Amino acid sequence: MSKYADVIKHLKIILYIIRKSKLFLVSAVIVVFNYLPVFAQNRLSNNIQLPKFEGASMRDVFEILKKDQAVLFSYDSKLLDLDKEVFVGSYQGTLIDYLEKLLGKQYSFNETNSHIIIRYAPQQMNLSTVDLDTTKNNRTRISGYVKDIRTDIPVSFATVYDRTTYQAATLTNKRGYFELDVKHPEATFTIALSKENYRDTMLVLLLPVEVSLSGKERKTGYYYASDSSKMISNTAFGRFFTSSRQRIQNLNLGGFFVYSPFQVSMTPGLSTHGLFNSQVVNKFSLNIIGGYTAGVNGTEIAGAFNVNQFDMHGLQFAGLFNVVGGDVKGFQAAGISNVGLNKLAGAQFAGGWNSADTALSGIQLTGGINKVNYAPKNLQFAGVMNLAKDEIGSQLAGGINVAKKVHGVQFAVVNVADSSDYPIGVFNWIRNGSRQLSVGIDESRFTNLNFKSGGRVLYSVLGIGAYLSYHDVKYGIEAGIGAHLLRRTTFTLSTELVHRTHFDKDFKYIDPNRSSLRLVPAINLSRHLQVYAAPSLTYAEAVNPMQEARGRVWRFWGADQRRNTFHGGGTIGLTYIF
Structure with a gap:
């Protein structure tokens, strides 16, 4: 608690001097790495003590850190070889220094409420200049240039976002220039820079406004997907419904997301969360035509379509399409199609087709086609066709059922499967039957x-x-x-x-x-x-x-x-x- 008190005390003194001096420019730019441990979860700055490792696997080292320090790691499965032998001496110091010693300087480490995220980031960037323009209605426009530290070349298409309230985000242009419009800025304002293969950079700006520390810290999270082919940005749906700027931001920010009570959008590019909408999980989301968000933890309604980067937990209704890149837990209804790229635990109702990768439990009902890869307890009802690439519970269709292994009943004009004990149809072709x-x-x-x-x-x-x-x-x-x-x-x-x-x-x-x-x-x-x-x-x-x-x-x-x-x-x- 003494660290918090000291920081707040110094901030109040600086702000008092700024207001008395009637300065309306940025009063200080501080590299946030110096103060981040004060406000973060402090796992990376924890002091640890580890023995010498000679020939042990990286997996063994991670398991010891998980057991002794309660540390969970998230990373791309293609990034690290957990079976690789490591040779490191005994160590006593901070966790982040040990990770850099173990993996190398080309990796960066970010922290969420539950995990430490490991990214490949051999390059670094920074703000070369920062300008502040205080406008009316308690709004501030922050602008600047982002450059590569080593080459001094402008960094284009880097995501610049409001790390304090997560209400604003933008991308740098070809000259590395950005403008960020901030609503109701607080006394301390944090800018975050993020880009694929670059280390995340954060800067704290001290603004000439009244100090307000009564607000609660915004809850954040991190979504990890081991298979990049199951991400929205890599699907035809994602490319059709989103802009190139949003897809670049997804690469820059990865699975990072923020929770918000609600959002309203006209189209994916016109939202109350601006360009940052693709990284926000909402309790209630209203999309007049269509919206693109990080996810839903409540209810989402759209006149035409809903597109979620990560999970949908709750209720989702759309006139045409629902597309979810993460897990679906709850109820989806759409006039044409529901598409889930990962797990389904609930119900999908659509006029045209339903699709999910893995259905843990639930039901798919459509007038057209149901498609799922693995669904040992799922039920599929379709007017035309049910398709399961692996296991399925039961299938009922007016036309054709196709599956690899069926645990329950197949009912259709034609049933095709590798294994199905109870096919009911005019024609059945069961490979192991x-x-x-x-x-x-x-x-x-x-x-x-x-x-x-x-x-x-x-x-x-x-x-x-x-x-x-x-x-x-x-x-x-x-x-x-x-x-x-x-x-x-x-x-x-x-x-x-x-x-x-x-x-x-x-x-x-x-x-x-x-x-x-x-x-x-x-x-x-x-x-x-x-x-x-x-x-x-x-x-x-x-x-x-x-x-x-x-x-x-x-x-x-x-x-x-x-x-x-x-x-x-x-x-x-x-x-x-x-």
Whole structure:
């Protein structure tokens, strides 16, 4: 607490002299690295003591720091080789000095509430000049030039932002020049400079305004993504809905973000947070046409589209699109599409399509297509198609289901999977399932060829055949569903529910149809060949109905061609298993 008291005391003295002298220019520019430990979490400035390491892996060193100092690290997985052997002597001093000794001067270290962020930053930059212009309505415009320390060359497209309130941000132009419009500046104002492959730089400006230390420190955070291909800026959606200036800022600031109660935007470039909107997580976000924010921890509504760099936790509604670069936890609804680049734990409802990388739990419902890579507990409902590249819970579609491994039920016209025990459809193609081709003849002398395909339990039946005795009814097509009840080395037992549609000798459709419930016991003659005799219960419509014949009759065996009949029957035949 003594450090805080000393700093505040000195600041008050300086500000008192400034006001008395009626100075309206910046009174001091101080490199913030001298004072940052006072206001930060102080993990980097902690004194540590470590033994000598000879041949240990970097992973071992990080684990010791995690255990002894409660330090968590975030970094690009391609940046560091954790299995690399390190040789460092025993050490006693600050953590940041040890990290520079361990990794080298080309790395920079930033601190958030929970992590120390390691970045590759071999270059350094600084402000060569700073000008301050106090305007009306308690606004201040800060301008200056950013240059490379080593070469003195202007640094273009560097992000310059308000590190005190996180309300303003801009990019330097080709000459390294920037202008930052600050609303309601406090006595001490911090400018932060950030650019990819450069060390983050912060400067504290002492402004000639009243001291106000009553405000709470703004909560910040850091988002870490191990796979850069799953970032908004690297997707077609991100490039379409955002400007090049915003994408450059994303590279400069990485996963850094700030929490804010609310924001309102007309378009991604016209927001109450200005250019800094892509780094702000809001509790409530209202986007008249569309908005681009760091994320949502509450509710977001848009007339056309919402685009979030990182996570969406809560409710999100859009007239057209919702696009989330991080995790989705909650409810998304859009007129056309919901796209999540990482994890889904909740519900996605869209008119056109839903997409997520990993669905931990929840549901996807759309009139078009659902797509997910890995979703062992997720449910997909689609009017046209469900697509899961890896595992999925259950899929229901009006058209096609495609998955690698299905834990639940697949229901569609066509089901395709590597593994699916319960596919229900007209046609199933399960790579690790069952496929059979059977030929047989039933009690009506209908000779048929059936293809049966499906999973370990359920399978589909598709068949075609011809009658050997009927003249008015000549051909038939069968479709149905079956289930494997028992499987032994020499014996199997299945059941099938099959509907047969009839055609005459000219292949014209005719009315009398029939449906059969079969019990199919089979004996395995070899690995690929079975013989079966299947009793059945059939409902058959009359082939030659009589006017005076009404109602339905029950017969022990065979159909009555003049009346609709419930009757017993059977099929015998051979099955080839492949």
